[in-house]
Amino acid sequence: MKSTTENKLEKVAGNGLLGRRAFFQKGIVWLGASAAGVSMAATTGDAAPPWMKTPGAPLRGYGQPSPHTEATQRQLLQPYGTMAPGSGASVTPLQDLNGIITPNGLHFERSHNGVPAIDPEQHELFIHGLVGQPLKISYNDLLRYPTVTRTCFIECSGNGLFNANLADEPMQMPVGHLHGLMSTSEWTGVPLSLLLDEAGIEAGAAWLLAEGADPVAMSRSIPVSKAMDDAMIALYQNGEPVRPEQGYPMRLLLPGFEGNMQVKWLRRIKVTDRPTYTKDETSKYSDHLADGSSNLFSFTMGVKSAITRPALPYRMQGKGFYEITGLAWSGHGAVTRVEVSADGGTSWADAELSSPALSMSPVRFRSPWQWDGSPSVLMSRAHDNKGNVQMSRADWSVKYAAGHLYHNNSIQAWAIATDGEIKNVWS
Amino acid sequence: MKSTTENKLEKVAGNGLLGRRAFFQKGIVWLGASAAGVSMAATTGDAAPPWMKTPGAPLRGYGQPSPHTEATQRQLLQPYGTMAPGSGASVTPLQDLNGIITPNGLHFERSHNGVPAIDPEQHELFIHGLVGQPLKISYNDLLRYPTVTRTCFIECSGNGLFNANLADEPMQMPVGHLHGLMSTSEWTGVPLSLLLDEAGIEAGAAWLLAEGADPVAMSRSIPVSKAMDDAMIALYQNGEPVRPEQGYPMRLLLPGFEGNMQVKWLRRIKVTDRPTYTKDETSKYSDHLADGSSNLFSFTMGVKSAITRPALPYRMQGKGFYEITGLAWSGHGAVTRVEVSADGGTSWADAELSSPALSMSPVRFRSPWQWDGSPSVLMSRAHDNKGNVQMSRADWSVKYAAGHLYHNNSIQAWAIATDGEIKNVWS
Numbered sequence: 001m002k003s004t005t006e007n008k009l010e011k012v013a014g015n016g017l018l019g020r021r022a023f024f025q026k027g028i029v030w031l032g033a034s035a036a037g038v039s040m041a042a043t044t045g046d047a048a049p050p051w052m053k054t055p056g057a058p059l060r061g062y063g064q065p066s067p068h069t070e071a072t073q074r075q076l077l078q079p080y081g082t083m084a085p086g087s088g089a090s091v092t093p094l095q096d097l098n099g100i101i102t103p104n105g106l107h108f109e110r111s112h113n114g115v116p117a118i119d120p121e122q123h124e125l126f127i128h129g130l131v132g133q134p135l136k137i138s139y140n141d142l143l144r145y146p147t148v149t150r151t152c153f154i155e156c157s158g159n160g161l162f163n164a165n166l167a168d169e170p171m172q173m174p175v176g177h178l179h180g181l182m183s184t185s186e187w188t189g190v191p192l193s194l195l196l197d198e199a200g201i202e203a204g205a206a207w208l209l210a211e212g213a214d215p216v217a218m219s220r221s222i223p224v225s226k227a228m229d230d231a232m233i234a235l236y237q238n239g240e241p242v243r244p245e246q247g248y249p250m251r252l253l254l255p256g257f258e259g260n261m262q263v264k265w266l267r268r269i270k271v272t273d274r275p276t277y278t279k280d281e282t283s284k285y286s287d288h289l290a291d292g293s294s295n296l297f298s299f300t301m302g303v304k305s306a307i308t309r310p311a312l313p314y315r316m317q318g319k320g321f322y323e324i325t326g327l328a329w330s331g332h333g334a335v336t337r338v339e340v341s342a343d344g345g346t347s348w349a350d351a352e353l354s355s356p357a358l359s360m361s362p363v364r365f366r367s368p369w370q371w372d373g374s375p376s377v378l379m380s381r382a383h384d385n386k387g388n389v390q391m392s393r394a395d396w397s398v399k400y401a402a403g404h405l406y407h408n409n410s411i412q413a414w415a416i417a418t419d420g421e422i423k424n425v426w427s
Numbered sequence: 428m429k430s431t432t433e434n435k436l437e438k439v440a441g442n443g444l445l446g447r448r449a450f451f452q453k454g455i456v457w458l459g460a461s462a463a464g465v466s467m468a469a470t471t472g473d474a475a476p477p478w479m480k481t482p483g484a485p486l487r488g489y490g491q492p493s494p495h496t497e498a499t500q501r502q503l504l505q506p507y508g509t510m511a512p513g514s515g516a517s518v519t520p521l522q523d524l525n526g527i528i529t530p531n532g533l534h535f536e537r538s539h540n541g542v543p544a545i546d547p548e549q550h551e552l553f554i555h556g557l558v559g560q561p562l563k564i565s566y567n568d569l570l571r572y573p574t575v576t577r578t579c580f581i582e583c584s585g586n587g588l589f590n591a592n593l594a595d596e597p598m599q600m601p602v603g604h605l606h607g608l609m610s611t612s613e614w615t616g617v618p619l620s621l622l623l624d625e626a627g628i629e630a631g632a633a634w635l636l637a638e639g640a641d642p643v644a645m646s647r648s649i650p651v652s653k654a655m656d657d658a659m660i661a662l663y664q665n666g667e668p669v670r671p672e673q674g675y676p677m678r679l680l681l682p683g684f685e686g687n688m689q690v691k692w693l694r695r696i697k698v699t700d701r702p703t704y705t706k707d708e709t710s711k712y713s714d715h716l717a718d719g720s721s722n723l724f725s726f727t728m729g730v731k732s733a734i735t736r737p738a739l740p741y742r743m744q745g746k747g748f749y750e751i752t753g754l755a756w757s758g759h760g761a762v763t764r765v766e767v768s769a770d771g772g773t774s775w776a777d778a779e780l781s782s783p784a785l786s787m788s789p790v791r792f793r794s795p796w797q798w799d800g801s802p803s804v805l806m807s808r809a810h811d812n813k814g815n816v817q818m819s820r821a822d823w824s825v826k827y828a829a830g831h832l833y834h835n836n837s838i839q840a841w842a843i844a845t846d847g848e849i850k851n852v853w854s
Contacts, residue, residue, distance in 0.1 A: 030572055030625060035553055035563030040695070049549060049694075056541025057671070058512035061493070061500030063532040066675045069668045073488030085485035097614040098663040099576045101802045103531055108666060114483025120495050122476060126462055136462030145457055146750050149526045149781045149791055184666075188791075189527040198457060209789055236525040238665065239611075240533060244484070248493045267476075268467070274580050315673045323573050356783050357549055364576055364615075402743040 009370070013349035015342040016370040017324075020352040030321050032204065048177035052156055064107075072096040074106055075176060081089040086114020089156065091180030094308040098325070099361050100354065101151070102183035104238050109245045110156050110181070112280075113215040116265055120249040123213065125233070132200030136346040139249045145190040148232060152360040153329045155301045156181035157258035157285055160352045160408030163426070165397055170300060175311040179304075180425065183328065184362050185246075187253050188236035192269075194230045199269055210252050213267040220261045220285075221275035222254065226299075229254050233266065255360040256331030257299045258407075269387070288401035301331035303390050305338050305365065305382035316420035324351070329362035330384035337383040338365040344377030344413065345392075345427065351380070368378035378414045379427055392427045428462045436797070440776035440806065442769040443797040444751075446781040457748050463686035492532075499523040499852055501533055503671035504601055513541020516583065518607030521735040525752070527580070527781065527789050531665050536582050536672045537608070539707075540642040543692055547676040550640065552660070556698035557628030566676045572617040575659065579787040582728045583608035584685035584712055587772040587835030588745035590853070597851040600851050602738035604732075605839060605851065609756065611789050612664045612673075614680050618659035619696075623651075628698055636703045637679050647688045647712075648702035649681065653726075657682050662692065682787040683758030684726045685834075688713055715828035728758035732792065732809035743847035746800040751778070756762050756789035757811035764810040771804030771840065771852065772819075778807070798843070805841045805852055819854045 011018035039048070065072065074090035090109040092102055100106075109115075120139040128134040157417070159181035162171045171178075201224065208227055211219040222231075228390040232253040234242055242248045249263030254262050260280065275281075305328035310316060322340070328335045334357045339348040351365035363378065382390045395409035411427040437446035468474070492499065501517035517536040519529055528549050529535075536542075547566040553560040589598045598605075628651065635654055639647040649658075659680040661669055669675045674691030678758035687707065702708075702724070714717040732755035737743060751769070755762045761784045766775040778792035792807065809817045823837035839852040 030621070031564070031568050033562050033564040035555065038553070038555075038563055040555060040697075042555065043551075043553070043694075048547070048641060051543035051545050052640055052644065055511055056513045056538065056543045057503070058541060059501070059503050059515055059517045059536050060672075061517070063501075063534065063670050063672050065489070065531075065667065066547075066671045067544075068675075072489075072667060076486050076488075078486070082440060084482055086483045088486060089487045090488070096668070097666045098574055099613045101528065101613045103665045103667040104492075107490065109486050109490075111483065111486070114485060116478035116483040117494075118476070118478050120493075122471075126465070126467065126470070128462065128465075128467060134462035134465065135460050136465055137458070137460040141460055144744070145793060147525055147752070147793065174597050186526050186528045191599055194457075212688055213476060213479055215482055238528045238530045239498060239524045239526045240492065240530045243490050243491050245490050248495075265471075266558070270467075285436070290616065302649045304839075317571070321569065325574070354561065357674065358783070368573060374667075377437070382658070392444045410488035411795075 012108045012340065014347035015376055016101065016372055017349045018368040018370060019342065022063040072136040074109065075174070075362060077080045084113060086111055088143035089181060091176045092183045093158045093174070093176040094180045095175045095313060100183060100184055100364050101238065104240070104243050106184040107185060107243065107246055108156065110259060111214065112218055115244045118213060118249060118265060123249055123267070125250065126268045127199045129194055129203040130205040130273065131271050132202060135195065135199050141194050141232065142190060142250065143235065146194060147188050148191055149186060149188040149378060151184065151186045151358060153182055153184045153362050154259045154262055157260060157301070159405040162403040163412055164296045164408040165400055165402055166405050168375065169425050172312060172424055173305060174313040175308050181304040182192055185237045187232060187234045189234035189253065192231035192233055193220050195233065196227060200375040204273045205271045205286040207272045207275050209270040209272055210263040210266060212263045212269040213265040218263060218280055219276070219278040220263060220281050221278065222261055226254055233396050253290060256301060257353045258285065261299060278284050285406060287406055288404045290398060290401050298407060301381050302407060303330035303335070303384045304328065305376055306412060307380050309424055310378065310416065311414055312422050312424060313393055315422055316371065316416060319371055319419070322369045322371055324367045324369045324378060326365055326380055327362045328365055328380070328382035330382065330388060331360060332386040334385045335363045337345065338383045340367040341379045345379055348381065361409055369423040373418055375418055376410055376416045378413055378416065378424065381411055394427065415416060440768065441774035442803055443799055444767065444776045445797060447804050450776050453627045454498050476668055489852060500646055500723060502601070510539060512845070513538055516608060517602045519610045519698040520603040521607045522602045523738060525572045527611055527666065527754070527773045527791050529612060531667070531670050534581065534610040534612060534673055538641065539641055539645055539687060541672045542639045545640060545676060546693060547595050550663050550676055550694070552677065552693060553695045554626045555557055555701065556621055557629040557632040558698050559629060562622065569617060569660065569677065570662065573621060574615050574616040575618055576613060578611065578613045578785060580609055580645045581683040581689055582791050582832040584687060584728070588832040590820065590839055591830050591835040592827055592829055592831040597853050599739060599851055601740040602733060602735050607658065612660060614661045615640050615663035616659040616661035616680065620655045622660065631700045632698045634699045634702050636699055637690040637693060637698040638695040639690045640692040645690060646703070646705040647690060647708050648705065649688060653681055653684065655774065666831065685728055686711065687727060696698045712833060714833055715831045717825060725834060728764065729834060730757035730759060730806040730815040731755065731836035732817060734805055734807050734838060736839060737805065737843065737849055738841055739849050739851060742849055743798065743843060743845070746798055746799040749796045749798055751794045751805060752798045753792055754789045755792055755807070755809035757809065757815060758817055759785060759811050759813040761786045761812045763812045764788045766805045766808045767794040769796055772806055775808065802845055802847055804844045804852065805843065808838055808839055821854065
């Protein structure tokens, strides 16, 4: 920021962090993009850009991104060369996004043997087990049920694994790789409580088995209390039918719970009196603690934040004004506060939060920052309305066993060198 | 709804309209989808559906809808066979969507000579005219400016034209054709006030000329007051870079104003002391009144609602339970109330509104309805927090001149015949 009014800027923490009022102070020259001497005549008529001189592309039925943004893709995480092409994950490229919503084409993927090609005319949802009346509901019938809409995140419990207790040192990779197994959609569907009420849950019912119609019949155990609280059979994602990678024609939505439980391609819910201990919840998705014990059912995703810009894979473009921005979310409730530091945690300032802050919905946080070119370390720390505070990686890593990789919601930091290089460092 | 508990249902208006508590009453059999006698063994192993017996599709960089939803497309409105392929509009298929957000591929289009293929590396935004310091800002520089995020609708002022004073009788067409020149996105970008402050608006400045970089240099006049209030240079749409059809790499966003003013492919803002009276605001987009006068600058889109289901192009699937649902929005503020009628306006019941209701952001409304198979007329009527109420088509049509087609926010009705046929009728 080159400005004659620089001394008027409200400094709110060390190393150039500015208050939100800096956004709207008069007389600030953010980037000094002067057009002095530019005549508009030099940009019109023959001098106009080429796309103003020829008819543009026709209307079309279903739009696609600009060819100039084709690098904005999900990145595949398939570390084993011999892995089946449908097994693994792909991450949302957080480094190229802004706002809160994830566009449907970029929602992260996690599948265990590929995306099934389900014919909705043949797909049925069964509800059975400890119920008075088993139900078999076709997709078309389910479309007639009452619906609700809510915006919330889905996060794979393995999100943050590259900074977890698997790693010996910080890995240098895009922010999407580090935190992009988290995506946000506006979901619309049928309250699960309504279907369970219709089936009539019997005495002794305490758990559900939810099973997908994918080739591995992915299945997890879910407490009935969650099902009756805010669970949904999601049919629409950001307005349109749920995408194949996210469970078309229907998926289970469990706001705030780990992604793996929100069973995609949902075909069956069995009401039971105890957990089923499926292969998917015993072979994976358990939390191994430093004391040798394990948490088998650790469902709720912790309070977390991540700075998505400035961040890898990019580098700084010289001294001056930057907006530090990122996402913060909590499976426990609503994010109420995000602190940002530009000096590695020595001092902190409250970032501006996008509104409204909704339960289990991320907020976008923003802090204006004046980078003077000196070495800096950027960090963010989120708080939620249930009193949870994001912890440092140092604290997180001693809580869990060596090799543990799930539920890493610790603070991650970006170190910025004088030459503008950005590096992932541990907090 | 076949139910032994039918007499417990809360009737809130005539002809079967139910209260929202009907959504969550215990013991209701919505569609009677009994699975009695179905053994789960008959759906597993060899009897499992074919997509559980073969590996699914691989992970991919940018997802697409299911092939089974390929009919969910924008529909082209190009009534003149000789029209240039890039001139006209395409509508959001509201009949197949739910929730509030419009997925980016289905946001309505309106272009006057096609979608320009803009190279973002060459695109520049000029701010000139009555300013202290003209600005020339590259796309990459603009990406470094402070950003804000808001969810709001954009509506073409021609939305509803098929039911406007052009028509002699109600036209039978999908609800997307009738109301789908309105779409909703989460928009993120740079506050225009910040750029105008940087340029330094001079005394006497009262209007802006905003011009697009499309082949027709689409341009409109905008009051400075709106620009300083809540206008945005939008760079992101539902998280990702703005789509080509919506103005890539940048568009003007004027929450609540008619869509045509929210200039796409924005290249120039000239600060002026009076309106420029461009061809786009004098040849079109004026409101002709019944008394022979015209409103030249009628910017704000009125309070409006539309029932998107049950609606054309579909028909009823027999007696029983239906959710009456649709969208309501207002360019004046937030929608606070939507009434629904199932008896052609004789009686009304308040619909349930999705929360939160944000200014210039649509709400989804929902009312449970028990259709007994008798002829019915469904209507909705929206109210906003500024005291505006949606008017009948009869009242609207006498306000405006014959042939007038803009700003039709009147109530539209769906008549349902005993055989399940749905027809557009006038209110």
